[in-house]
Amino acid sequence: MTEPGHEATRSAIEAVWRIESPRLIAGLARITGDVGAAEELAQDALVIALEQWPVQGVPDGPGAWLMATAKHRAIDLIRRRAAYERKLQEIGRDAALRPENSGEPDVDAMDDHIGDDLLRLIFISCHPVLSPEARGALTLRLLGGLTTAEIARAFLVPEATIAQRIVRAKRTLTARRVPFELPSRAEIPGRLTSVLEVIYLMFNEGYAATAGEDWMRPPLCAEAMRLGRVLAGLMTREAEAHGLVALMELQASRVGARTDPAGEPVLLADQDRRRWDRLLIRHGLHALVRARSLGGPPGPYEVQAEIAACHAQARSVQSTDWERVAALYVVLGHLTPSPVVELNRAVAAGMAYGPARGLEIADKLVTNPALASYAHLPAVRGDLLAKLGRLEEAREEFGRAAALTGNERERALFRARADACVTAVSGSG
Amino acid sequence: MRYMMLLSGTNPATPPPPELFEAIMKLGGEATQAGVMLDTAGLLPSAAGARVSLTDGKVTVTDGPFTESKELISYALYEVRSKEEAVEWASRFIKVHRDHWAGWTGSTDVLQVMGPVDPAGP
Numbered sequence: 001m002t003e004p005g006h007e008a009t010r011s012a013i014e015a016v017w018r019i020e021s022p023r024l025i026a027g028l029a030r031i032t033g034d035v036g037a038a039e040e041l042a043q044d045a046l047v048i049a050l051e052q053w054p055v056q057g058v059p060d061g062p063g064a065w066l067m068a069t070a071k072h073r074a075i076d077l078i079r080r081r082a083a084y085e086r087k088l089q090e091i092g093r094d095a096a097l098r099p100e101n102s103g104e105p106d107v108d109a110m111d112d113h114i115g116d117d118l119l120r121l122i123f124i125s126c127h128p129v130l131s132p133e134a135r136g137a138l139t140l141r142l143l144g145g146l147t148t149a150e151i152a153r154a155f156l157v158p159e160a161t162i163a164q165r166i167v168r169a170k171r172t173l174t175a176r177r178v179p180f181e182l183p184s185r186a187e188i189p190g191r192l193t194s195v196l197e198v199i200y201l202m203f204n205e206g207y208a209a210t211a212g213e214d215w216m217r218p219p220l221c222a223e224a225m226r227l228g229r230v231l232a233g234l235m236t237r238e239a240e241a242h243g244l245v246a247l248m249e250l251q252a253s254r255v256g257a258r259t260d261p262a263g264e265p266v267l268l269a270d271q272d273r274r275r276w277d278r279l280l281i282r283h284g285l286h287a288l289v290r291a292r293s294l295g296g297p298p299g300p301y302e303v304q305a306e307i308a309a310c311h312a313q314a315r316s317v318q319s320t321d322w323e324r325v326a327a328l329y330v331v332l333g334h335l336t337p338s339p340v341v342e343l344n345r346a347v348a349a350g351m352a353y354g355p356a357r358g359l360e361i362a363d364k365l366v367t368n369p370a371l372a373s374y375a376h377l378p379a380v381r382g383d384l385l386a387k388l389g390r391l392e393e394a395r396e397e398f399g400r401a402a403a404l405t406g407n408e409r410e411r412a413l414f415r416a417r418a419d420a421c422v423t424a425v426s427g428s429g
Numbered sequence: 430m431r432y433m434m435l436l437s438g439t440n441p442a443t444p445p446p447p448e449l450f451e452a453i454m455k456l457g458g459e460a461t462q463a464g465v466m467l468d469t470a471g472l473l474p475s476a477a478g479a480r481v482s483l484t485d486g487k488v489t490v491t492d493g494p495f496t497e498s499k500e501l502i503s504y505a506l507y508e509v510r511s512k513e514e515a516v517e518w519a520s521r522f523i524k525v526h527r528d529h530w531a532g533w534t535g536s537t538d539v540l541q542v543m544g545p546v547d548p549a550g551p
Contacts, residue, residue, distance in 0.1 A: 012516070115462070279468065
């Protein structure tokens with residue numbers, strides 16, 4: 001396998017796997033009724049490909065080849081299970097592992113429902129019986145085709161932890177007999193919320209690492225955005241699916257401007273807007289129009305996307321429609337009441353109606369225990385105080401923010417702002 | 430990782446069969462469903478375009494068609510996780526041409542778009 005030709009084939013196989021594995025696993029889960037078994041069957045097909053393709057060459061339709069190979073294995077598995085069932089019945093015991101349809105599986109029906117199967121796979125990977133951590137890991141594994149090592153690197157946790165999370169998740173789904181089905185119409189809103197949460201958490205984990213030295217982990221962002229697009233394409237009538245896509249695309253459009261050449265973070269106000277990704281902005285605004293067009297009261301992702309759109313469409317901080325941003329934060333505060341939303345409203349109100357108005361809102365949050373160790377509260381207050389010329393207080397607030405943040409680069413940024421207050425004080429004094 | 434795919438080729442004398450369009454639409458649909466295709470469009474023959482060039486300090490505008498035998502046919506932007514993945518999608522589009530339009534020859538250039546986290550060149 002060290003031959004360069006073989007290495008190249010191996011990379012090609014991995015690429016095919018990434019493209020095909022979600023559909024493969026989804027189709028296999030439909031015929032076996034078990035996500036764990038489906039993933040193993042798909043992996044078996046991959047192993048066979050890794051053995052055969054470097055020698056025989058990559059087949060013309062590699063996806064179809066993998067599907068056919070896995071289907072054969074699935075038929076074997078189901079036949080073995082059926083035989084096991086019969087044996088159990090012969091000896092007069094009730095079958096514990098009765099498959100939904102016994103007998104010959106309709107493997108050809110697999111190709112006709114790829115969209116539905118993918119959607120089932122998304123819903124089952126994000127099922128509420130699983131812990132939030134397990135949902136993220138399982139989703140990346142089953143729908144992203146990522147290896148355990150890649151998922152571990154993305155979440156900055158040991159590989160063994162991820163391996164365990166995935167094994168446990170699959171076991172839980174089997175033990176709780178979670179069917180490979182689409183949620184009923186009545187269940188959809190709740191279940192969709194869980195799916196959107198998993199995707200947005202994944203995106204945020206990549207977008208702003210809260211601990212460690214990395215400001216962001218782009219592959220996680222990219223994967224979350226891809227999954228969001230897949231979901232929105234499958235659930236075209238769900239406004240919040242489009243809302244989430246819009247939110248992620250608009251936020252990601254700023255990635256290129258969020259750090260300076262030295263890797264230091266650049267805050268929204270200081271970003272070079274020419275470096276924003278116009279393609280992603282266009283995509284985000286388009287998704288937002290889709291979300292709006294579906295009618296009904298906007299959900300939290302759509303409202304957050306509306307806020308991001310205000311920034312994306314403004315040529316500068318000054319020309320931003322801050323009154324609209326502040327009003328949208330009021331709406332968001334009704335939908336998802338949170339002191340962080342209130343803090344953001346303080347920032348927007350400070351821009352729209354002056355720093356005193358912003359500070360008035362932010363001051364009310366100082367006694368909120370939920371924000372006791374939240375670095376951005378003192379950072380926002382520091383900024384508003386500095387704008388009001390209360391530099392000594394501002395310096396203290398930035399010092400507090402630097403002490404609270406877990407992100408190295410953010411700390412450096414807050415320290416610099418604290419130092420700037422000192423310079424300004426001594427300069428004016 | 431973002432890739433720009435530029436498809437160029439030489440058409441045979443026969444008109445493109447409807448099956449080709451059908452297959453291209455299907456494959457494009459798959460790429461969209463997979464969440465990897467960001468943008469794509471077909472390009473009119475260069476006879477409808479122009480070329481602006483700079484030679485020895487002189488800017489000249491030349492109307493199409495350009496003299497190259499191959500014509501640019503379409504572009505597509507993909508967001509994928511590896512070069513191999515981009516190459517796989519490009520191969521699928523090329524194979525569709527092979528399978529549905531006898532005599533067609535062409536190629537797709539798979540070019541990585543410089544991004545915020547990518548090294549600025551080799």
